[in-house]
Amino acid sequence: MKQRIKNEGYCLGIESTADDFSVGIVSFNGEILANIISAYVPPEGGIHPREAARHHAEVADAVLKEAFEKAGIKPQDLMVVAFAQGPGLGPCLRTGATVARALASYLRVPLVGVNHCVAHIEIGKLKTGAKDPLTLYVSGGNTIVSAFNSGRYRVFGETLDIALGNCLDVFAREAGLRPKPGEPLGALVEKLAAKAKIFIPLPYTVKGMDLSFSGLLTAAVSLLKSGKYHVEDICYSLQETAFAMVTEVTERALAHTEKREVLLTGGVAANRRLQEMVECIAKEHEARFCAVPSAFAIDNGAMIAWTGTLAFNHGLTTPIEESYVKLRWRLEEVEVPWVGRMTQ
Amino acid sequence: MGRTYDAVNLKLIKKGAEAWIYLAEWHGREVVIKRRLPKSYRIPELDEQIRIHRTIREPQLMHEAKKAGVPTPTIYFVDVKEATIIMERVEGEQVKLLLDLIPDEEKLKICYEIGMLIGKLHRNGIIHGDLTTSNMIQNLYGKIFFIDFGLGEKTHEVEARGVDLHLMRRALNSSHFSYAKECFDAIIKGYSNVLGDAAAGEVMEKIKEIERRGRYVTERKSKNQA
Numbered sequence: 001m002k003q004r005i006k007n008e009g010y011c012l013g014i015e016s017t018a019d020d021f022s023v024g025i026v027s028f029n030g031e032i033l034a035n036i037i038s039a040y041v042p043p044e045g046g047i048h049p050r051e052a053a054r055h056h057a058e059v060a061d062a063v064l065k066e067a068f069e070k071a072g073i074k075p076q077d078l079m080v081v082a083f084a085q086g087p088g089l090g091p092c093l094r095t096g097a098t099v100a101r102a103l104a105s106y107l108r109v110p111l112v113g114v115n116h117c118v119a120h121i122e123i124g125k126l127k128t129g130a131k132d133p134l135t136l137y138v139s140g141g142n143t144i145v146s147a148f149n150s151g152r153y154r155v156f157g158e159t160l161d162i163a164l165g166n167c168l169d170v171f172a173r174e175a176g177l178r179p180k181p182g183e184p185l186g187a188l189v190e191k192l193a194a195k196a197k198i199f200i201p202l203p204y205t206v207k208g209m210d211l212s213f214s215g216l217l218t219a220a221v222s223l224l225k226s227g228k229y230h231v232e233d234i235c236y237s238l239q240e241t242a243f244a245m246v247t248e249v250t251e252r253a254l255a256h257t258e259k260r261e262v263l264l265t266g267g268v269a270a271n272r273r274l275q276e277m278v279e280c281i282a283k284e285h286e287a288r289f290c291a292v293p294s295a296f297a298i299d300n301g302a303m304i305a306w307t308g309t310l311a312f313n314h315g316l317t318t319p320i321e322e323s324y325v326k327l328r329w330r331l332e333e334v335e336v337p338w339v340g341r342m343t344q
Numbered sequence: 345m346g347r348t349y350d351a352v353n354l355k356l357i358k359k360g361a362e363a364w365i366y367l368a369e370w371h372g373r374e375v376v377i378k379r380r381l382p383k384s385y386r387i388p389e390l391d392e393q394i395r396i397h398r399t400i401r402e403p404q405l406m407h408e409a410k411k412a413g414v415p416t417p418t419i420y421f422v423d424v425k426e427a428t429i430i431m432e433r434v435e436g437e438q439v440k441l442l443l444d445l446i447p448d449e450e451k452l453k454i455c456y457e458i459g460m461l462i463g464k465l466h467r468n469g470i471i472h473g474d475l476t477t478s479n480m481i482q483n484l485y486g487k488i489f490f491i492d493f494g495l496g497e498k499t500h501e502v503e504a505r506g507v508d509l510h511l512m513r514r515a516l517n518s519s520h521f522s523y524a525k526e527c528f529d530a531i532i533k534g535y536s537n538v539l540g541d542a543a544a545g546e547v548m549e550k551i552k553e554i555e556r557r558g559r560y561v562t563e564r565k566s567k568n569q570a
Contacts, residue, residue, distance in 0.1 A: 154518045160507065160554065199389045206495060208474040208511040244386045244394075252361040256478070256519075277385040281361075332517075 009079030013305025016096025017088025017116045019047045021056040023067040024302030028309050033071035035302040053091035060099050082308025085113030086326030093325035112308040113318035117331040123303035124265040128290035134259040136250045139266035140165035145253045155332050156253040157209030165268045167213040189235045196236030209249045243274045251281040261288045269297040310338040380427035395427040398494040405493040412468035414461045415489040436483035452530040459534025471497045471504045476515035506550030
């Protein structure tokens with residue numbers, strides 16, 4: 001099939017899978033004109049999906065307006081509207097999807113439903129110039145090691161229970177850490193870990209290329225509650241153990257796939273210590289280490305918009321009646337015909 | 345490579361993620377030397393703990409597996425401090441490469457056999473911990489050997505059995521996706537043959553539960569889809 005290449009016009013992308021509502025506008029040659037992110041910060045505890053969705057509905061209007069202003073374009077300049085169709089939290093996804101459907105119908109432009117995990121990989125490739133990487137995607141909701149093979153991003157390893165970012169966040173909350181607005185909880189754990197003096201052994205759970213963090217979290221929280229250890233030392237031990245686990249499975253997948261690039265993405269990718277560890281194994285296997293800049297590593301609209309252009313260029317659009325959200329849409333279910341026919 | 349224990353003609357054959365593998369001659373035998381090298385990304389305390397633990401556990405489980413009727417290389421020598429194991433060299437073909445080369449009928453036969461071997465391990469309370477087709481070798485006489493028990497454990501828990509088989513399926517899906525389903529079904533048949541339908545059924549239920557628990561299902565029937 002001959003692919004249609006369009007280099008004019010813009011794609012707007014809406015991301016609303018979890019606590020961030022974000023709108024990005026990109027051109028078809030990969031220029032990012034706007035990437036506005038509005039984060040929902042719960043007054044206490046974790047994200048309540050309904051409360052986050054309410055936040056998204058409240059800010060949608062302002063975020064869209066700001067994105068158009070930043071990009072310096074009019075809604076009529078859009079050629080396509082993309083939105084994160086899954087995976088994620090139902091109420092949050094539905095809010096973004098509703099905004100996307102309304103905008104696309106009003107402008108009479110096609111709609112493209114994008115897989116959130118695919119978008120993380122695609123924006124990473126765009127921003128770092130990686131061509132065919134092994135990707136470690138670590139965030140509050142996902143922990144996935146994947147690489148392209150035969151038309152799809154195959155999953156080599158992932159968490160069997162909670163995500164790495166979730167593990168760090170829950171621990172931070174249990175420890176009573178309160179971030180400043182805009183500061184991720186994980187960053188607080190990283191700061192405290194830097195002041196640690198001792199390492200406390202914690203459960204290290206690697207199963208093949210899969211991981212489990214729930215036992216590690218429980219153990220770290222009970223150390224905390226025992227009152228016998230400094231919180232800095234627990235943060236350090238938790239980070240070292242959890243990061244060593246993801247690095248080990250990434251290395252195993254790298255040895256298995258023999259890819260020449262390692263891409264680190266997702267919210268946890270901002271952690272310097274994790275970057276250092278993954279860079280270390282990349283070097284050892286003579287692969288190029290690519291870390292996505294943090295504005296594009298966290299959930300953002302630009303990645304949805306960019307992936308929307310890739311799909312649209314290959315004639316993939318999503319009719320309104322098929323635009324229902326997919327809460328558990330797996331990465332490896334998505335055909336990615338825009339990726340070259342390289343196999344391992 | 346540090347100490348060689350009088351081995352000669354050392355040849356590095358694989359720089360794996362976890363260990364470096366050498367072929368060598370050792371007191372007149374052809375051997376494989378497996379050395380878990382320190383990983384500079386880990387802090388030394390954690391690194392030593394992991395390497396020593398796995399160096400002790402791997403030969404123990406390989407020996408147990410043999411008792412259970414599952415072929416594994418014979419262990420000749422273990423140096424815990426240096427995280428080094430010297431074992432028999434099994435000549436043959438990695439099942440990962442083999443599967444792509446043989447007709448479908450042969451594939452299913454081998455997978456059935458693999459399923460029986462996994463069943464024997466589980467029946468004897470051995471969890472392999474990293475079931476992939478890269479960790480299986482068919483020797484020159486057609487026998488299938490299991491290797492790489494470093495992530496294994498000893499337990500009779502249904503949960504651990506379920507995860508073990510789930511990993512097997514994951515490995516088939518990522519490396520042999522065009523015929524993964526047929527192969528996994530054949531593995532389950534062999535597995536049921538050894539463990540019996542009731543016990544195997546219980547493990548299958550557990551796999552389903554593990555997949556529901558995580559992010560493995562296509563689309564959990566959600567009550568209020570938009």
